[in-house]
Amino acid sequence: MNKLVRFGVSLEQQLLKAFDKHIEHKQYPNRSEAIRDLIRDELVGQEWSDNRETVGTITLIYDHHKPDLARQLTDAQHQFGSLIISNTHVHLDHHHCLEVIIVRGKSQKVQTLANVLISTKGVIHGKLTMTTTGEKLH
């Protein structure tokens, strides 16, 4: 059971005021939730630099008319098949596709797969987004 605990934070009054204004703008319901998010974002960064089990998404924009490109991207994904959870494909317009590949695995392996896909000729833009399995972060 992962019960909620409570602890006190001491802060300068002025800083707290600035923070309250900021989290209102960011639409947080309360301070605890905003602080939890700051903490988790810090810890996710650490998970990725420690080569731990992670979850991420690889986002690719490409022109599906480029001969052979779709096949190359599929081949690469098959080589790293054990990392891949799912794949979503969106037709942005007559030419452009967006593909979002959801991956799970050691962060270095995920990074290698992202490198292979993003560096493929014809991929217009690629990004690896690092998130987390969620374990231990709540």
Add this chain to the structure above:
Amino acid sequence: MNKLVRFGVSLEQQLLKAFDKHIEHKQYPNRSEAIRDLIRDELVGQEWSDNRETVGTITLIYDHHKPDLARQLTDAQHQFGSLIISNTHVHLDHHHCLEVIIVRGKSQKVQTLANVLISTKGVIHGKLTMTTTGEKLH
């Protein structure tokens, strides 16, 4: 027609050597492809800060056992329905879900939707990834 043009870049020999080594490690087929990616990544950043029409993904990790959370996330997405292209949901384990929402619109509106979703109580980790419609970037 978007034809390929060619231009010359002058570079110090030593820097070129370091770059060649780097792109080999990153698995690029040639220098042009690597340089195109550096250029596009720079331009995508600019598109987002200029509030132009953009494409992005919002990645959320949450515990689907939290009462009412899924409904809140769905409600928020309906309020910004015109921005949303698709939604992929993955069950990471007994507790954790990963949801990837693909969005398209003015970058500030997309940012607001991301703020609303990420700040929702119970969302363990959230990230907005900025990419592009692909237009003008190739």
Add this chain to the structure above:
Amino acid sequence: MNKLVRFGVSLEQQLLKAFDKHIEHKQYPNRSEAIRDLIRDELVGQEWSDNRETVGTITLIYDHHKPDLARQLTDAQHQFGSLIISNTHVHLDHHHCLEVIIVRGKSQKVQTLANVLISTKGVIHGKLTMTTTGEKLH
């Protein structure tokens, strides 16, 4: 007077444990200090995107043998003279200099000065670091 106030944060036990381990590694004396830093870093980012009065450093690496380069960098600094607080110059080796320029002003103006300096031919690497006047952040 900027007195210290205290408020409670509620957090999942497991998350708190992970955070405690992380801040020990980062050498923080206690949780309040670590949380204050997360909050301030978030707010500094906001200050810079709101074009408020800010403080920053511009770090340049260049080869001081390049004819005319030092003069160009000095000229540019004189054009933005009202922004510049100080300038530190370090000889890294026979060729390379590091120059750190401390600036204060509206964030957009500071950004423009950084663009001019970093884009000067012969500057090997340049970075703008955004910090704060410190007002309201404690």
Add this chain to the structure above:
Amino acid sequence: MNKLVRFGVSLEQQLLKAFDKHIEHKQYPNRSEAIRDLIRDELVGQEWSDNRETVGTITLIYDHHKPDLARQLTDAQHQFGSLIISNTHVHLDHHHCLEVIIVRGKSQKVQTLANVLISTKGVIHGKLTMTTTGEKLH
């Protein structure tokens, strides 16, 4: 001797046009200089993740009225004395100081020193900026 070499890059016409507009805005004198900067910035990131010999700056904002703070910061710097090249101190206002410490060494050691200084109670904002010795990057 590090002579200039020239090589060709092929790019879609439309992308080149967007890039030309962008570098004009960023005040670059020509494409080669802009591309060199994109390349070097990519390589500096790599140097830091490989724990190579690097150069950086640590920027601290603090209130010099806090009892004992200046002494603590000085003590920490003495413990890592071999890393420190110079130290610039600026009085921002009656309360706030900006200190810029220029450091050189293996990136992990530099990171540890930055952690120690930034986590010190009373430091309002701290940043580590990663740059380079300049060797091999031109």
